[in-house]
Amino acid sequence: LRSVGEVCTLVFAGERYQQIAPGEFTINPNQAKDFEEVIETVAGKSPSLYGVVQCWTTEAGVGNGINSEELGSLSKLGCGTTLSLVQALVKGGLSTVPRLWLVTNGAQAVPNNHPVIPGVAQSSVWGMGKVISWEHPELNCTRIDLDPEETLEGKVDGLFKEIWSEDREDQVAWRGDGRYVARLVGSHHRQLVAQQADGKTQKPLSFRSEASYLITGGMGGLGLLVASWMVSKGAKHLILLGRRSPDDATRKKITELEMAGASVVVEKADVTDLESMKGVLQRIEESKRPLVGVIHSVMVLSNGVLRNQTWSSFEQVMEPKVQGAWHLHQLTQSQPLDFFVLFSSATSLLGSLGQGMANYSAANGFLDGLAHYRRTMGLPGLSIHWGAVSQVGRALGRDTETAAMLSKNGMGLISPAQVLESLELLMSGSDVEVGVMPIATDIGLGS
Incomplete structure (x- = not known):
């Protein structure tokens, strides 16, 4: 995004809200006020905040040996931070409401003939996203599921294409070169x-x-x-x-x-x-x-x-x-x-x-x-x-x-x-x- 002239702010998980460099912050994922503060700060410097990309759930893969406590932590990382983020955006009094992208990694079962879904712990974020779209259509909430078997460079390229695109699909999954979108299909x-x-x-x-x-x-x-x-x-x-x-x-x-x-x-x-x-x-x-x-x-x-x-x-x-x-x-x-x-x-x-x-x-x-x-x-x-x-x-x-x-x-x-x-x-x-x-x-x- 920066390579095409966009202004980007990076937010990392940390112990507290802190600006660590120009355009870089840390916040505590468990503190809703930190989300509000970083949104207020970023929007203050850039009133035309166009969008927010939630990528914290992309690391929340799941091994078969994961215990329920770890699963709970992954749920909080995905849904808990998304809840705080949405609340900060809708309560922030922003003059322009930014778009919201929720990014997961291997959380959707595609393709049908050989589904890949190692990120099942992140699938709850997609359920939550359905309701975000109903309650806050102004956010244009888009869910993007990246290919867990793709290289980091490949994932970044696919995510950039989705963000940069004017496509109106709000549920997209990538597997290799295949781009899958959600459709309801009548049952036999x-x-x-x-x-x-x-x-x-x-x-x-x-x-x-x-x-x-x-x-x-x-x-x-x-x-x-x-x-x-x-x-x-x-x-x-x-x-x-x-x-x-x-x-x-x-x-x-x-x-x-x-x-x-x-x-x-x-x-x-x-x-x-x-x-x-x-x-x-x-x-x-x-x-x-x-x-x-x-x-x-x-x-x-x-x-x-x-x-x-x-x-x-x-x-x-x-x-x-x-x-x-x-x-x-x-x-x-x-x-x-x-x-x-x-x-x-x-x-x-x-x-x-x-x-x-x-x-x-x-x-x-x-x-x-x-x-x-x-x-x-x-x-x-x-x-x-x-x-x-x-x-x-x-x-x-x-x-x-x-x-x-x-x-x-x-x-x-x-x-x-x-x-x-x-x-x-x-x-x-x-x-x-x-x-x-x-x-x-x-x-x-x-x-």
Whole structure:
């Protein structure tokens, strides 16, 4: 950029805010005020600040041996610093709002025939970026994923071309000489749904009666719905995991499962606690009922627009999904699982439609990346972007309000029956990442 006459300011991670040279600063990545100060200083010297390129996430690769604490640090490096940066930009009172580029390195699963995604820890930044685009369109937030196998010079050249380009694509990934852009593609499962509506059905899915199945978030509305469906399909040994003991309504549901012939083990454990999860897996092993399937359906919400969010509210939402999924991945990767299903959300596919869910979208963005990451390892992995579900979980009692909000955006609620119908189709297929939501245009499952 300097070679073509542009003025560039470099900002490095350090212990505190400090100008170390002309056009060079250090700031503490954990101090939001440092971001505000450096933006104020740079904008003061250059009122026509054109853009900000966030590159701190490019080093956040992930080895298979990474622990959850390191993963948490990488999440903070990516999403935490991006949160502080966005807040500094929108609160700075700048006369001209600069563009924002979020740069990752191997965080997207492209190309389809040979995906490369060693930077799965950075995939949450892409989920967050979807919401930034909705809440702050003035930033023109563009996500760029560089080729992790490219040389440093090659990465720099590709990044410069994207920044210098007037192209309007806001989700771009480079692999070798190939430039990939994001598009929603209609799922072939829509045809199967139509066939079932006409009475034509495929071979029904069934579960193994001698094996165990683990459902995290298993005592939530969606978890219990899935548990009941699995029992109806032949599952006899379920482990329902949650942080709290079951209440009376949940106990009643569990009793119904047992009366239907299932053995149900309730595990009160925190999926973010590795030692607790090791204990859960050890007890399953000792039961002599091998674990052959995992469904990760935990959900924690702490909504708020980006301007008002804190890293604490991000951690509260992200840890159960991100660290929890990583624990499940690490603890089961040597076991021959039939499936490893991650319950993601439409937020990491489309954004939050004004609901203030950047933290939730970031958390689900990681799940989407993890499903692809596991597939590259030859392991099962499926991430499902669920839309809002009626009559269960957080939508209960708010269906009318939620439906009205979704309708404005050409979408609708999914019924519990549609959830199970879609889940069976997807678990019977080979897809890695699919969105399931009633939508007005010719996209996705349902219409």
